[in-house]
Amino acid sequence: MPKKFFNLRFDSAPSQDSVGGAYLAPEGQGLPCCTQCDQQMIPFLQFTLPVAAQLPFAEGSRLSVLMCPEHNEIPSFESFDARPLPPAYWEQGEGHWYASLEKSQAMHRVTGTPTLQPAELVLADAPADEDYRIAVGGAPDWVQDDESFTCACGSAMAFVCQVSDGFEFPKLPDAPEQPDSSSAKSYVLFLGNEVYVFACAQQCDPRAVWITVQN
Ligand SMILES: [Zn+2]
Ligand SMILES: [Zn+2]
Numbered sequence: 001m002p003k004k005f006f007n008l009r010f011d012s013a014p015s016q017d018s019v020g021g022a023y024l025a026p027e028g029q030g031l032p033c034c035t036q037c038d039q040q041m042i043p044f045l046q047f048t049l050p051v052a053a054q055l056p057f058a059e060g061s062r063l064s065v066l067m068c069p070e071h072n073e074i075p076s077f078e079s080f081d082a083r084p085l086p087p088a089y090w091e092q093g094e095g096h097w098y099a100s101l102e103k104s105q106a107m108h109r110v111t112g113t114p115t116l117q118p119a120e121l122v123l124a125d126a127p128a129d130e131d132y133r134i135a136v137g138g139a140p141d142w143v144q145d146d147e148s149f150t151c152a153c154g155s156a157m158a159f160v161c162q163v164s165d166g167f168e169f170p171k172l173p174d175a176p177e178q179p180d181s182s183s184a185k186s187y188v189l190f191l192g193n194e195v196y197v198f199a200c201a202q203q204c205d206p207r208a209v210w211i212t213v214q215n
Helices: none
Strands: 004-009 023-026 042-048 062-067 097-102 107-110 119-124 134-136 157-163 194-200 209-214
Touching: 023 042, 023 062, 062 194, 097 194, 097 209
Parallel strands: none
Antiparallel strands: 004 119, 004 134, 023 107, 042 062, 062 097, 134 157, 157 194, 194 209
8 A cells, every 4th residue: 555645725715624724524424522621622623534555445435633722642552462352442431532534425615613724734745844744654664663553343453653752733823822733833743742533344334443551
């Protein structure tokens, strides 16, 4: 599977593949709320899987990764490397983030509190910045030891994308500073760790997405 990259373009209103902006949600769903503070989460990454990355999922599936604007911890302290994830593992996380891989369906735009500077995710063969990149497809570049995951349904979890350690998501000038960010002008995802996103290769549930971090 070829590895591709998403570069950020800020000069126009983003379409469906974006950082920030309105959240494209399945019909009948809104923005998920943080279980720790009840604030609406903000979309950090949302995109339709690019055909060019040849990912092993249903064509037209959309990945979304949202996180609370205030709660910025890592997704899990527990390692599930080499043993199956527990049933409904997506309901057992810390509750300050939300991830889904939705099959192609009717979606609608949900606008929350404007926080991140909206940017279009532009697919490219090379990253705009080698040190700060969003890679999609191919194999994960592990900072530490390799990890692999098995879904609760028994299927392998397939790698979807990776966000570099320290990758900054610029905020709108009027938006509050993110607690525990390394930058006053940007938000980071999961404390700015290297972020790896996997999803159940059988897509047994739209929430069958697992995120692990390393640094
Ligand atoms: Zn929160
Ligand atoms: Zn599964």
